Amino acid sequence: MGLTSNKVLVLVVTFALVLFIGTVWYWPRLARRSWRAVSGRVGLLFATQITVFASIGLVANQAFGFYATWADLFGRESGQGVVVDHGVAGAGGGPLRVVGTRQVTVPGGARPEDGGQIQKVEVVGRTTRIASPAFVYLPPEYFQPQYRTRTFPASLVLTGYPGTAEALIKGLRYPQTAHELAENGRMQPMILVMLRPTVAPPRDTECVDIPGGPQTESFFAKDLPDAVTAHYRVGRRPGSWGVIGDSTGGYCALKLAMHHPDVYAAGAGLSPYYRAPIDPTTGDLFRGNKDLRNRADLWWCLKHLAAPDTSLLVTSSRVGEKGYRSTLEFIRQVQARKPTRISSILLDSGGHNFNTWRREIPAALQWLSGRLSDR
Incomplete structure (x- = not known):
């Protein structure tokens, strides 16, 4: 799926919502001070923030047209030289x-x-x-x-x-x-x-x-x-x-x-x-x-x-x-x-x-x- 595909945007936004709901739901279970609980909290927060930022970036890219493809985004565009x-x-x-x-x-x-x-x-x-x-x-x-x-x-x-x-x-x-x-x-x-x-x-x-x-x-x-x-x-x-x-x-x-x-x-x-x-x-x-x-x-x-x-x-x-x-x-x-x-x-x-x-x-x-x- 392409960088500007609506399917990609819907998928990332859905994933961000699922992670957000999951974080709220599982947070009480991860309230202990064990290393596993702390690691779980850090992991959930990190994953949620990554997907939220990715969603915002995809929305901004579709609105303003900064990059057309994944290769363009990561600086590997070489097809039009x-x-x-x-x-x-x-x-x-x-x-x-x-x-x-x-x-x-x-x-x-x-x-x-x-x-x-x-x-x-x-x-x-x-x-x-x-x-x-x-x-x-x-x-x-x-x-x-x-x-x-x-x-x-x-x-x-x-x-x-x-x-x-x-x-x-x-x-x-x-x-x-x-x-x-x-x-x-x-x-x-x-x-x-x-x-x-x-x-x-x-x-x-x-x-x-x-x-x-x-x-x-x-x-x-x-x-x-x-x-x-x-x-x-x-x-x-x-x-x-x-x-x-x-x-x-x-x-x-x-x-x-x-x-x-x-x-x-x-x-x-x-x-x-x-x-x-x-x-x-x-x-x-x-x-x-x-x-x-x-x-x-x-x-x-x-x-x-x-x-x-x-x-x-x-x-x-x-x-x-x-x-x-x-x-x-x-x-x-x-x-x-x-x-x-x-x-x-x-x-x-x-x-x-x-x-x-x-x-x-x-x-x-x-x-x-x-x-x-x-x-």
Whole structure:
């Protein structure tokens, strides 16, 4: 049974309840001072606490999507790394292959013409040779006969680290929100390409082209848009792509829009930070390359690089977000850097969590839609 399986959660919660009831029931019998009684009390308390903590951890993981599998949890995930593509055509016939479909959990979702569709895909970068799974949300209009020749804007949607692409669907409800907004006329129908920025798990690559390692920024700036555009009816003119993400994904979204305005006409960072960290999860990202380190620092980019012709959105909360003051300073500095445009969503209170991002996503998607072209 998988880490995110409901059966696992029910089993662990049931076991915790049984142990709790058993502890209460047998405690009087273990009240003696013998070594057996003491060992029994210690064992019951330890087992009960372990199962309670495991239950809480499983609930939190299902709610926030930290880890997708047991291998991911224990740092043994190795199936989605950097691969060598030995044939252009390959078994899948191209850089993007659809491996499954599911309906969107909205009224009428059983019919793609009414609810749209979510496709699970595998993408292999032609230039970076990075392989990554993703989910693609196609709006209902994509399947309706009257729109069969229409192209659509697309947005890359990124999780935080470690994060799972599944969490963008179940936890943050991007497809459902996009469907509702488009149905109410608040945004144009848009294709969403949803994945995590961790393309070489368990390493956190921070959307950086690592010397001798994964060329993550190039994958998101070149290979992924090319693969999606070749497979789906996405607008081919500049201004057809946007990018949005939370936390690490928010940092990546801002960086991609600032570094590649010819690809991403708009980037939205939900609770972002502005400089790539170096810690045990990232390893040595720059290998002593000062230029790469500077490019990964958005403060340095604002000061030393030409202002890109792109639109940026940042979000934060006055109470509950450590990066609130940094976000205010980022807004101030971007305002002075024309032609870059800056917008914000500043909540009175919130936090670095799904509940806060769910409050920001509708307005962020509406903002993103208004800055993209469908041609």
